Amino acid sequence: MPQDLSIVRPQFPALARPEVFLDNPGGTQMVHASLDRMQRMMVDSNANHGGEFATSKHMDETVYEARQAVKDFFNADRAEEIIFGANMTTLTYNISRALARSFRPGDTIVVTRMDHDGNISPWLQAAEDRNLRIRWVDFNTETGLLDVEDMQNALAEKPRLVAVGYASNSLGTINPIPKIVEMAHAAGALVYVDAVQYAPHAPIDVQALDCDFLVCSSYKFYGPHAGILYGKYDLLDALPAYKVRPCSEELPDKFETGTGNFESVAGVLGVMEYFDWLGRTLGEEHYEKLSKKYKGRALTLKQAMYTLHDYDQTLNNALLDALKDIAGISIIGITDPTKLQQRVPTFSFNIKGKTPQEIAAGLARENIYIWDGNFYALEISRRYGVEGTGGFARVGAVHYNTLAEIQKFGSALKQIAAE
Numbered sequence: 036m037p038q039d040l041s042i043v044r045p046q047f048p049a050l051a052r053p054e055v056f057l058d059n060p061g062g063t064q065m066v067h068a069s070l071d072r073m074q075r076m077m078v079d080s081n082a083n084h085g086g087e088f089a090t091s092k093h094m095d096e097t098v099y100e101a102r103q104a105v106k107d108f109f110n111a112d113r114a115e116e117i118i119f120g121a122n123m124t125t126l127t128y129n130i131s132r133a134l135a136r137s138f139r140p141g142d143t144i145v146v147t148r149m150d151h152d153g154n155i156s157p158w159l160q161a162a163e164d165r166n167l168r169i170r171w172v173d174f175n176t177e178t179g180l181l182d183v184e185d186m187q188n189a190l191a192e193k194p195r196l197v198a199v200g201y202a203s204n205s206l207g208t209i210n211p212i213p214k215i216v217e218m219a220h221a222a223g224a225l226v227y228v229d230a231v232q233y234a235p236h237a238p239i240d241v242q243a244l245d246c247d248f249l250v251c252s253s254y255k256f257y258g259p260h261a262g263i264l265y266g267k268y269d270l271l272d273a274l275p276a277y278k279v280r281p282c283s284e285e286l287p288d289k290f291e292t293g294t295g296n297f298e299s300v301a302g303v304l305g306v307m308e309y310f311d312w313l314g315r316t317l318g319e320e321h322y323e324k325l326s327k328k329y330k331g332r333a334l335t336l337k338q339a340m341y342t343l344h345d346y347d348q349t350l351n352n353a354l355l356d357a358l359k360d361i362a363g364i365s366i367i368g369i370t371d372p373t374k375l376q377q378r379v380p381t382f383s384f385n386i387k388g389k390t391p392q393e394i395a396a397g398l399a400r401e402n403i404y405i406w407d408g409n410f411y412a413l414e415i416s417r418r419y420g421v422e423g424t425g426g427f428a429r430v431g432a433v434h435y436n437t438l439a440e441i442q443k444f445g446s447a448l449k450q451i452a453a454e
């Protein structure tokens with residue numbers, strides 16, 4: 036990945052603006068290919084699904100193409116395993132309801148204290164509705180790592196399902212999902228993976244992972260507000276969907292409730308087209324290794340994501356450099372430079388004597404945008420004792436951020452800490 040990013044940044048119209056966008060874990064800027072797809076959809080194909088006329092047929096074709104592209108992005112087996120929805124949270128409410136219908140009172144669901152509430156509350160409420168048990172798995176506040184031993188103990192209780200995040204939106208920690216899936220399957224549990232914070236940063240292969248469900252949100256990776264769910268065909272097919280009677284019983288339709296947000300689905304296709312271009316343009320060094328396993332667009336999309344993942348290590352180092360010497364700072368999660376590959380470039384921190392809100396507002400005055408709060412990772416804020424006192428300040432970089440931007444952020448933060 037060239038560090039001047041000269042061919043990447045012009046793909047993002049918003050990056051012509053003067054701000055430094057380091058608010059990325061909350062949502063990224065949109066890539067031109069995605070905006071273009073959305074506009075074309077609304078001008079040339081603005082019709083509902085299933086009509087006998089050109090605009091409706093074009094719309095259906097675009098959604099079909101988007102589903103095929105996301106299938107390649109995840110290396111899913113079939114396009115019908117991809118469900119589009121409003122966002123991760125809504126999809127999770129939907130699937131958790133359908134799954135809980137097939138669970139029996141007294142069955143256990145495992146959730147973790149490291150997760151975003153989008154992968155906790157739907158399960159807590161499903162448990163309330165169906166008289167299920169919830170088993171919490173903790174994380175270590177010193178290391179920022181999920182307690183895998185506690186997960187093993189939880190699995191000994193023979194849960195029906197484990198809901199777990201791939202990467203934390205607050206700690207930045209990447210969880211060992213391949214290992215967790217293996218452990219959970221050995222115990223007879225299904226695994227529901229929240230990949231919202233992982234998908235923008237690294238390749239996902241759902242067949243290699245063997246996860247049962249995986250969910251993410253396209254606005255976290257350069258597209259519009261839309262959720263994407265992958266589920267194994269046989270599992271989705273067998274699940275009873277909450278749907279209106281005239282809607283088809285077939286996949287994916289039965290889980291795509293109501294009229295789709297077709298323009299957003301078109302936008303997702305645009306993101307896939309951008310990644311395809313990125314993989315072909317910047318991902319050459321990954322070709323040889325990956326071409327043994329992937330072909331066609333599945334290959335170029337993987338080349339793109341491996342390329343972004345490589346640059347993440349540069350971003351991790353740069354962010355840690357920018358943060359580490361700030362007076363009074365406490366950073367949560369992994370800070371050991373030799374272990375940074377276990378995190379995405381998202382760092383939450385506090386500075387003694389400043390509220391997170393003051394830090395974010397101070398940076399905003401310098402045109403540098405970061406988030407403050409609990410980021411809906413409520414249990415993490417509680418475990419560090421900052422829930423109710425403003426949570427954390429959080430900086431998160433993605434592949435369009437330059438090292439100069441991160442240095443600018445570091446200088447401004449140093450100034451704010453000293454005031």
Ligand SMILES: Cc1ncc(COP(=O)(O)O)c(C=O)c1O
Pocket residue numbers: 060061121122123124125151153154200202203204229231232251252262410
């Ligand atoms: C890890 C994680 N999971 C779930 C969500 C919720 O996603 P959505 O806004 O698509 O419902 C977020 C949003 O920030 C997140 O960071």
